Amino acid sequence: MSSSPTANSSGPVPAGAGIGLRSAHHEALVRERPAVGWIEVHTENYFHDGGPHLAALEEAREIYPLSLHGVGMGLGSSDPLDRTHLAHVARAIARFEPTLVSEHACWGSHAGEHFNDLLPLPYTEEAVAHLAARVIQVQDVLGRQILIENLSCYLAFSSSRLTEWEFLAALVERSGCGLLLDVNNAYVNSVNVGLDARAFIDGLPSGAVQEIHLAGHTRRRVGERTLLLDDHGSRVPEAVWQLYDHAIRRFGAVPTLIEWDTNLPELSVLAEEAAQAGNRMEGVRGLAA
Amino acid sequence: MASLPEIQARLAAALRGAPCAAAADVLDDGIEAAARLAVYRNNARAMFDGALERTYPVLRRRVGEDYFRQLARGYRVRFPSRSGDLHWVGEHFARYLAETEASTGYAWLAELAALEWACECAFIAAHESPMEPRELLGLAPDDLARARLRLQSSLHCVASSWPVLEVWRANQPDADGHAVDLSNGGQCVLVSCGPDGLELAEVSRAGLEFTRLLQSDAPLGAAVEESGLDLAELPGVLGRLFAGGLVTGIAVATAGSNAA
Numbered sequence: 244m245s246s247s248p249t250a251n252s253s254g255p256v257p258a259g260a261g262i263g264l265r266s267a268h269h270e271a272l273v274r275e276r277p278a279v280g281w282i283e284v285h286t287e288n289y290f291h292d293g294g295p296h297l298a299a300l301e302e303a304r305e306i307y308p309l310s311l312h313g314v315g316m317g318l319g320s321s322d323p324l325d326r327t328h329l330a331h332v333a334r335a336i337a338r339f340e341p342t343l344v345s346e347h348a349c350w351g352s353h354a355g356e357h358f359n360d361l362l363p364l365p366y367t368e369e370a371v372a373h374l375a376a377r378v379i380q381v382q383d384v385l386g387r388q389i390l391i392e393n394l395s396c397y398l399a400f401s402s403s404r405l406t407e408w409e410f411l412a413a414l415v416e417r418s419g420c421g422l423l424l425d426v427n428n429a430y431v432n433s434v435n436v437g438l439d440a441r442a443f444i445d446g447l448p449s450g451a452v453q454e455i456h457l458a459g460h461t462r463r464r465v466g467e468r469t470l471l472l473d474d475h476g477s478r479v480p481e482a483v484w485q486l487y488d489h490a491i492r493r494f495g496a497v498p499t500l501i502e503w504d505t506n507l508p509e510l511s512v513l514a515e516e517a518a519q520a521g522n523r524m525e526g527v528r529g530l531a532a
Numbered sequence: 533m534a535s536l537p538e539i540q541a542r543l544a545a546a547l548r549g550a551p552c553a554a555a556a557d558v559l560d561d562g563i564e565a566a567a568r569l570a571v572y573r574n575n576a577r578a579m580f581d582g583a584l585e586r587t588y589p590v591l592r593r594r595v596g597e598d599y600f601r602q603l604a605r606g607y608r609v610r611f612p613s614r615s616g617d618l619h620w621v622g623e624h625f626a627r628y629l630a631e632t633e634a635s636t637g638y639a640w641l642a643e644l645a646a647l648e649w650a651c652e653c654a655f656i657a658a659h660e661s662p663m664e665p666r667e668l669l670g671l672a673p674d675d676l677a678r679a680r681l682r683l684q685s686s687l688h689c690v691a692s693s694w695p696v697l698e699v700w701r702a703n704q705p706d707a708d709g710h711a712v713d714l715s716n717g718g719q720c721v722l723v724s725c726g727p728d729g730l731e732l733a734e735v736s737r738a739g740l741e742f743t744r745l746l747q748s749d750a751p752l753g754a755a756v757e758e759s760g761l762d763l764a765e766l767p768g769v770l771g772r773l774f775a776g777g778l779v780t781g782i783a784v785a786t787a788g789s790n791a792a
Contacts (some may be wrong), residue, residue: 287617291656292685295729315616321537328616353544357613359579359621360572362543365557369536398568399559402533437561465567472571 256281256308256342256454258496259524260517263312263475263503268510269299276306277514280521281342283310283500289339290331300339310343310454310500311335312423317351318377318391319364325352329384336385343454343498345390345423346381348374348411365400366410375417382420390453392423393443395460395473399436407438408446415451422447424494425456426487427479427502431471444490452494457487457520458502476505479516488523496524543569547576580608580621587622588648590703591641606632619656622649640694640714647696647721650688651732654725657686662777668770675784677753681746682781683773686725689744693718697734726777733776738762739769746773751785 259280264272266288282303289300289311303309316328336344349361364370374391382389393411405413411422424447432438459477463470479487479501491497501516534542534557545553551566551573558565581604585592592600610631611624626649630642662684671679690696695716702710720740722733735743738761745755756766773779 287619290617291619293658294656294686294725295727296656298727315618317616319536321540325616331617350540351616353540355614356544356548357616358544358547358572358576359583359613359616359618360575362540362572365536365539367533367536373536397571398565399561400539400557401559402539402557403559436559463571465563468563470563470568470571 256310256498258498260499260501260520261307261310262501262510262513262517264300264303265504265507266296266299267507268513269296269303271510273299273302273306275510277510277517279307279514279517281308281310281498281500283312283343283502286311286313286332286335286344287315289335297338304339309339309341310345310498311339311341312392313344313346314361315351315357315359316346316381317349317357317362318346318381319348319350319370319374320352321350321373322352322355324377324380329381332381333385336387343390344385344387345392345454347392347394348414349394361394363394363396363398363400364410366403366405366407367400368404371405371410371413371417375414378414378418378420382418388419388421390421390423392425392456393428395425395428395431395471396436397470406443406446407432408443412446412448412451415448420451421453422451423454423456424452424490424497425458426490427456427458427460427483428473430480430483430486431460431473434469434471440486441489444486444493449494452490452497455487455490455494455497455499456502457483457499457516459483474505475502478512479519484519484523487520488527491524491527492530496528499524543572547573549573577605577608579618580604580613583613583618583621584625587619587652588625588645589705590648590700591644593703593709594644594699595638595641603629603632619652622652625649640692640696640699643690643692643694644696644699647690647692647700647723647732650690650721650723651725651730654686654688654723654730657684657725659686659726660684660780662774663779663781665770665774665779667782668774668779671782671784678751678785680749680751680783680785681773681779682783683743683747684724684726684778684780686723687743687747687778688723689740689747690721690723691718691737691740692721695719697721697732700732722772722776722778724776724778731776733772735769735772736761736765739765742766742769743773 257280261281264282429440433440457479458475460471499520542554546569555565626645697719698712742759742761
């Protein structure tokens with residue numbers, strides 16, 4: 244079962260299932276108070292000085308523990324770290340006091356132009372050194388550990404010399420960051436770039452994984468092949484649930500989030516998906532007992 | 533082996549429309565590099581266009597999806613995103629439209645865009661507790677002329693040669709989108725955002741100029757004089773500011789000094 248909304252929203256994100264909160268669900272969340280353990284928002288949507296969205300999140304924050312998930316820092320960019328962006332993240336953290344803060348193992352800008360997408364890094368020694376240095380910079384400014392999420396990829400680089408899990412393990416070791424394991428991304432990558440998703444999960448440093456993401460994806464035919472698009476626009480597919488089961492058997496009951504960004508359904512659908520994640524975590528707890 | 537900056541430079545070129553630039557960096561496993569890079573190129577374009585659509589819903593509805601996409605393509609080349617925060621994507625759209633649409637039948641779009649950008653900025657501004665008008669009414673006449681009003685930071689003044697407020701109202705989600713006669717003349721609009729959401733109010737040109745002067749910290753007396761506001765109109769303009777919760781403070785300078 245999913246845990247009920249907690250009266251102590253300032254506590255840690257519980258080892259239960261939460262949902263990604265989008266502005267279209269602000270009112271319904273506060274009105275319906277679904278039985279989900281926590282909420283997560285995209286940090287950049289709350290960068291500003293005020294307005295109805297900030298007020299709505301402050302209200303939601305009184306009910307649920309909160310995680311801030313950044314999508315715009317592009318930590319692996321060769322461009323200089325955007326200190327203004329980082330200052331906005333710091334301000335959002337001070338305002339909302341999230342229990343988890345996360346970003347992505349990606350880059351996003353070149354020569355000052357932002358592509359506003361999560362672009363993949365080659366898995367090289369140079370890239371992991373660059374990303375680790377950036378993560379350290381960010382953690383120093385924020386005064387806290389951040390979690391770094393594995394990406395969904397539509398290509399692999401010919402220059403990569405490390406596996407994705409070796410890359411992330413090295414990042415954890417050098418920067419002291421934690422990991423946000425996106426199970427859907429691992430599954431998507433198994434189809435798109437031939438990642439061995441179970442080996443990927445098995446290869447991550449177990450103590451580092453502090454959050455899991457689950458989401459849906461869509462299929463696109465490319466000639467005789469298929470690419471999976473990580474569009475967060477549908478229920479979690481069975482294959483991703485199975486991979487999730489594998490992940491929580493390895494990592495235990497880690498706070499798990501249902502992400503849904505396109506074709507947004509009623510809030511109750513997200514709560515149903517969160518309940519399923521909660522049930523699977525209970526199953527793992529039962530096995531461990 | 534290519535360095536990280538080199539790889540990112542080539543991928544960036546591919547995202548800008550030159551897929552061959554990064555083809556050699558992409559592992560060949562049966563799906564062409566161009567097809568893989570196209571996913572990212574489409575994503576980047578969709579993120580940009582989506583942000584622009586969310587900021588300019590009225591303009592998009594008015595010109596239609598195809599023309600809006602065409603405008604977005606040209607705008608992105610001229611003003612690519614410069615921030616990881618998508619809010620800023622639309623910052624220069626009015627300027628771009630002023631440059632590109634001036635000689636077309638869509639010259640008015642730039643001013644509609646300016647109104648929608650004002651709405652976007654108002655929507656994310658801080659809201660302070662409003663002040664009651666009795667504090668102003670209690671001032672002696674000389675102090676009243678020297679008083680400076682502090683206004684909500686969400687307040688934006690928009691002057692247009694076209695009836696952009698009529699267009700805006702006709703193209704809200706629950707409105708019928710009826711055609712507005714563009715020969716109806718210009719409109720001056722105060723845009724703000726309070727606890728109940730966006731507020732757009734039409735004011736006279738002198739009323740708008742008066743409000744702008746107050747925003748720039750001019751004393752009330754000087755603002756009336758410089759704006760050419762008819763004294764008979766002053767109670768109505770001030771009343772609107774107070775009723776809208778747009779006044780957050782008053783400072784009165786002592787004679788011969790600056791405002792406290």
